[in-house]
Amino acid sequence: MSEMKIEICSLKNQLEETLQRNRLLQEELDATNIGLLALTMELENKNEEVQSITQQLWQVARMVTMGELAASIAHELNNPLATVSLRVESLANKLPPEDPKQKALQIISQEVERMGALVKKLLDFSRRGQRKxxxxxxxxxxxxxxxxxxxxxxxxxxxxxxxxxxxxxxxxxxxxxxxxxxxxxxxxxxxxxxxxxxxxxxxxxxxxxxxxxxxxxxxxxxxxxxxxxxxxxxxxxxxxxxxxxxxxxxxxxxxxxxxxxxxxxxxxxxxxxxxxxxxxxxxxxxxxxxxxxxxxxx
Missing domain, CATH: 3.30.565.10 (Histidine kinase-like ATPase, C-terminal domain)
Structure with missing residues (x-):
């Protein structure tokens, strides 16, 4: 009978030790899971940062392209505008001041100047430099x-x-x-x-x-x-x-x-x-x- 009690006590002690080890393992597992969750959240945040930076770089690249395109368009427009301006001035000089066509030529000249100002703004946009x-x-x-x-x-x-x-x-x-x-x-x-x-x-x-x-x-x-x-x-x-x-x-x-x-x-x-x-x-x-x-x- 005493041997049985000893055996029961031994088994009880083993069970308590096993339960204690299980609790420790569970605590370690919980800590590991928390660490993994934190790492997962950090990784997700980093991925969002990478996506944001990538988007910004893409936008900058598109802005650079737009600037180059604006410069190209401006240069292409400058020559014909200069030609039209010279032709209008030549025609105006050939006509008497009181000729009704002078008014139309004046309007054309003003519109050419306005287009020239717009072209200059295109060039200014493409040449963004030091602010004044x-x-x-x-x-x-x-x-x-x-x-x-x-x-x-x-x-x-x-x-x-x-x-x-x-x-x-x-x-x-x-x-x-x-x-x-x-x-x-x-x-x-x-x-x-x-x-x-x-x-x-x-x-x-x-x-x-x-x-x-x-x-x-x-x-x-x-x-x-x-x-x-x-x-x-x-x-x-x-x-x-x-x-x-x-x-x-x-x-x-x-x-x-x-x-x-x-x-x-x-x-x-x-x-x-x-x-x-x-x-x-x-x-x-x-x-x-x-x-x-x-x-x-x-």
Missing amino acids: VTTVDVCREIEHALELIYYQLRKNRITIRRDYQAELPLIHADSQELLQLFLNLFTNASDAMPQGGTLTIRVYEGHTDIDCVAIEIADTGMGIQPDDLAKVMDPFFTTKPVGKGTGLGLSICRHIVREHQGLITIASEVGKGATVFIKFPMIKENGHASSQGVSPIK
């Missing part, structure tokens, strides 16, 4: 852009409403880049109102986290679908028909604003239009605002 930052009047650059796009706005029966705050501070910026920014935004607004509408431009001194010049550009067009709103400033994304847009305009706008340490956002209501909000940061110097030595708007 100067003291800039934002409203003046807006008016410059409106002059360039005036005929397109008039053709689309678009009314312009201006609301400029008096005595706005100047900012430090690249005037050519600001011109490109406003041209892109006004062109988009015009395209959104093919049946006519109102383009409202507000410029005022804003006070958020830091002082800024705030710009609002609103159209009364078709608006932007909610699903598209988050993507409209992505490179090569466009809601326009094939052949009507490259999907680069708003992407370039975002790049320009960010280069000036500003902020750009878009709000829209389908069927009522869209509004672009832009802020350029400033600091106070001797009671006057400027954007030199600024911190980016968050």
Whole structure:
């Protein structure tokens, strides 16, 4: 009987040891599983980073290609434009000043100059180099852009409403880049109102986290679908028909604003239009605002 008790105790001890080993093995297995899960999650994150970087590289490559294409097109257009300009000048010199044809030749000459300016912008786009930052009047650059796009706005029966705050501070910026920014935004607004509408431009001194010049550009067009709103400033994304847009305009706008340490956002209501909000940061110097030595708007 005593031998049986001893045997039972021995078996009990063995069972407890086995259970203890099993618990330790289970703990090790659980720890291993947690480690594997962490490694799996890290691997998934790295894969997402690789995909994101690959996409960015692809976009950069496409941008480079677009720049090269723009340069090629610009060079191809320059020669015939120069020829047309010389022919028009020659014809104008051969006709008396009071000849009715002089008016038509003058219009042709103006359009050739306008095309030449567009070609120059193509070349400027393809030769993006060092930015030239100067003291800039934002409203003046807006008016410059409106002059360039005036005929397109008039053709689309678009009314312009201006609301400029008096005595706005100047900012430090690249005037050519600001011109490109406003041209892109006004062109988009015009395209959104093919049946006519109102383009409202507000410029005022804003006070958020830091002082800024705030710009609002609103159209009364078709608006932007909610699903598209988050993507409209992505490179090569466009809601326009094939052949009507490259999907680069708003992407370039975002790049320009960010280069000036500003902020750009878009709000829209389908069927009522869209509004672009832009802020350029400033600091106070001797009671006057400027954007030199600024911190980016968050």
